[in-house]
Amino acid sequence: MAEAEAHHHHHEQHHGHDKHEHHGHEDHDHGAMIDDFKRRFYVSLGLTIPIMALSPMIQEWMGVDWNFSGSQYLLFVLATVVFVYGGKPFLTGAWSELKGREPGMMTLIAFAIVVAYGYSTLTVFGLGASNFYWELATLITIMLVGHWVEMRSIQGASSALEELVKLMPSEAHRLDENGDIHDAAIEELEPGDHVLVRPGEKIPADGTIVKGASTVDESMITGESIPVEKTTDDTLIAGAINKEGSLTLSIEKTGSDSYLSQVVDLVKKAQQSKSRAQNFSDRAAKWLFYIALGAGLLTLIVWLISGFDFAFALERMVTVMVIACPHALGLAIPLVVSVSTSLSAQKGLFIRNRTQFEEARRVDAILFDKTGTLTKGSFGVTDVVLEAAENEEEVLRLAAALENESEHPLARGIVEAARERGIDWPQAESFENLTGKGLQGTVEGRSILIVSPGYAKDEEWNFSEEQFQALADEGKTVIFVAEEKQVLAMIALADQIRESSFDAVKRLKEMGIEPMMLTGDNQKVAHWVGRQLGLDSIYAEVLPDEKAAKVKELQHQGYRTAMTGDGINDAPALAAADLGIAVGAGTDVAMETADVVLVESDPEDVVSILELSEATSRKMKQNLWWAAGYNIIAIPLAAGVLYSIGVLMNPAVGAVLMSLSTIIVAINARLLRLPERKISRGDEKIVGDDE
Template sequence: MDTGPVTSGTVTTDLTVGGMTCAACVNRVEKKLGRLEGVTASVNLATGRARVEHPPDIAAEELVAAVVKAGYTAELPKPPRKAKAEGDDEETADTAGAEASRQDRNRLLVTALLAVPVLVVSMVPALQFRNWQWLCFALTAPVVFWSAWPFHVRALRGLRHSSATMDTLVSLGVVASFLWSTYALFLGGAGEPGMEMAFSLVPGASPDAPAIYLEATVSVPLFVLAGRFLEARARSGTGEALRSLARLTAKEVSLHENGSERLVPIEELTTGQVFMVRPGERVATDGEVVQGSSAVDLSLVTGESEPVEVAPGSAVVGGAVNAGGLLLVRATAVGADTQLARIAQLVTDAQAGKAKAQRLADTVAGFFVPVVLALAVTTLGFWLGAGADAQPAITACVAVLVVACPCALGLATPTALMAATGRGAQIGVLVRGPQALEGLQHLDAVVLDKTGTLTSGHMSVARVTTVPDGPDEATVLRLAGAVEQGSEHPLGRAIVAYARKEPAGQRLPEVRDFRALTGRGVSGLVEGGRVEVLAPGDDLPRPLADALAAAETAARTPVLVRVDGVDQALIEVGDVVRPGSFRAVDRLRRLGVRPVLATGDREAPARAVADALGIDDVHARRSPEDKARLVEDLREQGYRVAVVGDGVNDAAALAGADLGIAMGSGTDVAITAADVTLARGNIDALADAVELARRTLGTIRVNLVWAFGYNVVTVPLAMVGLLNPMVAAAAMSVSSLLVVGNSLRLRTWQPSAPRRRVR
């Protein structure tokens, strides 16, 4: 049982619901669950899942019983331990899905073999041999009683529970057209040898021909089965991203204990244990490297394409691929506590929600089928009452039954949402649900934290200035880094780390006669020369003096490098702007979103970062309470505000904004308070999130317009006798496929190319 924490006196339980075929089914299940006191439910047609919020005193079994009473099946997800004991839950679900798909495919193939000859002979008079109608009748009977049997069963089940769904319409259409054809063959003269029947897309074109609707009888199950089979395949594709995340989870792990190695199932791994990751293998779980160095590929986890270098002390994420050397990793999180598990849970939660437009569609669908049944009966009565023959009256009635399609209404939002959240996970954008997407769509102001959001959050070398005719930048870094290897000062560690990376992977020479100059810096002999790394004085060469002034303006810490008593370079150390921050702010501005910088840091560094990124609205020395008040002020001005942050001090502002956005590299408190998480820790992903939200909501609107518009146009056409039942059945199936196909386009969506910065 997937039961969430108790929140405000309620718990959340997920149910797997079977037997739903359209939005009317969704509406019925939600109503049935909602009749229990204190229970609210959100049912997703595309995933077959129901998320139920209920009081703790209502057992999950009562929820299952309520769904069963509505005429559907329901079961609780297996507890994690039980699922592991009985085999991998994901593989079991895939196997069950494959078996159901095979059965649907086989039913469709047999139906096609029986139905195609009936369609061809009925539509082509030249092929209508003597007694052809009786052969078609013999081929039609299995389609009615075997191919369409699932529709009849679900229709009868709904009748027992005083409900009507899409299956009711299909079953009635098949039975009505078959019964009329049977009457015409045995009692109406259509069974006479040599009878010929012309076919027309518009019913009633040949009023003198005997009225049999065998082609309509077989076409309705054929097209509906074909449509649902293709629809199921397409819907399966929308959830591929979530299944891809599940496949990243390792099944076994190589534990490293007392110098030996043993292979154990992943569920036996506990925090604190050390495991081995060979080149090409996936990291089994979140951890910290204790031995070895390598590059790890995080693209399938965070969407970041470039490999990340790791060494002892570096954090690694479960599911990442080791692209280089052998690593020993100490597990820091296992099971549901890992980043990969949290990503999968966020995607699952997002797909369980509903947009406002979909709730309206589901409400309409609750009345849709009864209204269509009433229209069909009214159509039949009107035609007969107007003195028309039974043939066109029944034709119009059957066309009304089979052309109406509530399926598209039920699929309009969930398929788009599944595709979008899956695509978002692939590019490092995790949304909690439709409400977050709707918030992103209408966003017009964003409050950005500085440290850890727009900047890296740790000290690094920002710029190196050398004197003319002196050592080049690489040489200066190598010498300064060599001396600082013996220092424990944060500035020294930043210089050493940068020197080892630039140029790529260079080795630093040894230092001799190392001295710590109290209050001034460090000194040592490197490659035969005395190298000093000091706080700069007043008497500096002109290039270094200019660099010192620029460093003070940018609120960076300057460090002077002196070789054999001669000033050679000035290194500026500070919290540097993240790569991509300028591009992200520029893209947000072009999307109509106003950037606002709010930080607890001093005015000078805040203004320096704002100037570098082109942000005009800057608020420095802001406490967490000040940030929350800033958000409130912006909202009072009419802005729809998002807050981007990564720390505990951002949690209040995140929770108070219209939309909270957390950096994936931030704290758990910030991520928990946020509606959107940027998993790859890059602020540029925020613009991707806004673009994805706008594209998704646009797709949903197109889907709903089509779903409503299709029924508004086709049902009246069927009522006035301008739709052949066979054409109506094909149109009904195509309508659902178009909705799903439009949603699937989100799986290949790409963010817009960033504009190059002009220097």
């Protein structure tokens, strides 16, 4: 099982990295590997049945005699096929474990099957009495099914970084000296080229605006929730979306120098440096390997000293060594894994990296990205401050009539607010977009403007400065609704906090975990949201590449950190954290670098992950005790501790005990349940939540 982890880690590692030269079946994708195990399992299972029927020990046990001349040689041939074909993944796995001087599960299995095969083959060709081919065949079959079950449940990792690159448009409109447009592939762009970016297009490469003004949505990249106004001499990042105006851009960085490529590199590095958390059953297997080796040799020596013949002493040694590898251990973890994976899938949690997920229960600090995680990432009206207007209804009616024509995220917030209050708005008679400044139009014959604070100040309109300042200090976005030059009202909008964020923060604190906020958004907004939620640690205006550094800094302070985020700007931090959680149908890149993906953008699900991790780990420990318990009893008996009183554990009895411990482990795994929620999460989906 742990080797599937190791394989999986290999896979995680060589996603797009050429860190290892891989050979053999590691070169296939994960799916092919699963099919490979499945094939080996079916072949081994098919051959195990005749092997059991032909085994003298099993026949003796059942009181039948199915031997015929040469039946032992047929048995040898069948067992050899199972040993070579079915056992290959374990033998190659053990080889790489031993090369790395880290014996684990693979070494334990390989050791048992090599000893069983070697000894049984000697017995067929004339040494000793009983053979262990049935033990060899059942062990290989059960271990293959364990691996297959586990690999199937951790499948679903696809290749990360190509997704980032998909963000990039494939071509750009390059301008020549005469200002004519020629479409060119992104790769052909040179620093200093001028390109035209039309409304709605993605910025093709990092550069500076030489002509035009527009608002640009950088939320995918920086996490800043509000589209940013850009004008001449401002810099633009490749992959951001140009909203309303046409821009002429002078290219500065292309290809691997660009900001996105640097994010890709950060993610790669963080993924490579992720430690392979040594697995629980791997450690158990390592000790069992040493115990089996030690107990076997000790048994051999003691029986020889006691004056028994070599054949008898060898049989005792082999019995001990083979029994020391419990079938149940191979299933103890994979079965729990498959149950916990399907449980989590029902809850909308998708686990990509088992090891990090199992370690999640140790987390003591959770970093939340703000936009789209703690908040909905969509704007809502928080205040309407009346100036010359009679009432809020009138203001929202006029504002909605104009904003209804606009595509801006703030516009949606205003239209939504009017709709929620049941206000009907008229059709605007004329409408004009003042790029980067606001909107202007005629509603019911009145000339209405909706503009930014900057515009209101430039025009020297009269409005209450203190109230404006108070709203701005809370990090809210304020817009002015005016008729001619008279300010009717100020409308404040802010990113709306999710209902479930309050509960999640409270429950994390109860669990002794410190919730923190780490966001690219500005200080004011971050602190306003943080205060509402009762967060003590707030890190704002953190650039994407600084996010990963912040995570590392907290790790140096001794925190085991989980990071929750949804954008590209979170990807390096998700990869660097002890547990990376991608929320919502965020960007594919965030999902790729995360260990767990949440289908809903619900902070409460973060609490579920920690609870499930705790429950899963408890079950695994119970199962390992059941599996190892069998050994603790079986090894001394097989070695002949009670021989003096006539009790010698016959391998057939060992087989019965072994089946029992395997069945107990399987049943126990199915009993895994998620702790019930104190409150039922009804369908309180909030409007606008799924954009």
